[in-house]
Amino acid sequence: EAQVTQNPRYLITVTGKKLTVTCSQNMNHEYMSWYRQDPGLGLRQIYYSMNVEVTDKGDVPEGYKVSRKEKRNFPLILESPSPNQTSLYFCASSSSGVLTEAFFGQGTRLTVV
Amino acid sequence: AQSVTQPDIHITVSEGASLELRCNYSYGATPYLFWYVQSPGQGLQLLLKYFSGDTLVQGIKGFEAEFKRSQSSFNLRKPSVHWSDAAEYFCAVVRNFGNEKLTFGTGTRLTIIP
Numbered sequence: 001e002a003q004v005t006q007n008p009r010y011l012i013t014v015t016g017k018k019l020t021v022t023c024s025q026n027m028n029h030e031y032m033s034w035y036r037q038d039p040g041l042g043l044r045q046i047y048y049s050m051n052v053e054v055t056d057k058g059d060v061p062e063g064y065k066v067s068r069k070e071k072r073n074f075p076l077i078l079e080s081p082s083p084n085q086t087s088l089y090f091c092a093s094s095s096s097g098v099l100t101e102a103f104f105g106q107g108t109r110l111t112v113v
Numbered sequence: 114a115q116s117v118t119q120p121d122i123h124i125t126v127s128e129g130a131s132l133e134l135r136c137n138y139s140y141g142a143t144p145y146l147f148w149y150v151q152s153p154g155q156g157l158q159l160l161l162k163y164f165s166g167d168t169l170v171q172g173i174k175g176f177e178a179e180f181k182r183s184q185s186s187f188n189l190r191k192p193s194v195h196w197s198d199a200a201e202y203f204c205a206v207v208r209n210f211g212n213e214k215l216t217f218g219t220g221t222r223l224t225i226i227p
Contacts, residue, residue: 042219098213099145104156
């Protein structure tokens, strides 16, 4: 089954403790991206990747890192999480760029206390 | 400045009634336009998109959208809603070709009453 898998689905952590949210897709898609969803703000793009070893900032990249060492994986790294990063995070992939249909993961609800 | 606006935060309609969800963009040129739906607890799913050509586009689940350049709008419509259409709907834009950022509106939550 074609899918985008995020782990974990739920995470509560403390301020400053490094964490990684994993994202994996099995569709051989070139384009992957991360979004955060906050009430009243919709989804905002954090980072995106056009292909392996090619990443770029979205609209809200501060406090986040990403890497794309393999085509299927695009982890989101929070080096020093803060409470304002409490949010619902989505990973998405599309076959060849942002104009092709994006397939979304189920989301990761992160709480930073 | 918000580049894509969804003026309605929450809409309630009766099952079987028609639906129109509004979306406006503020770019000078016509961007690439999308509508996505998010069912409760789920990720987003593409309903339809507009790049060029016929300004009335058909999507999945019986939805359609009409692009109106003069109004900078891309409104989503459905003639008769079903209880399963209750969800949050997002309009999204890509500003121009070569831009790899997908910008979402703030969403409209749709409630269906029996």
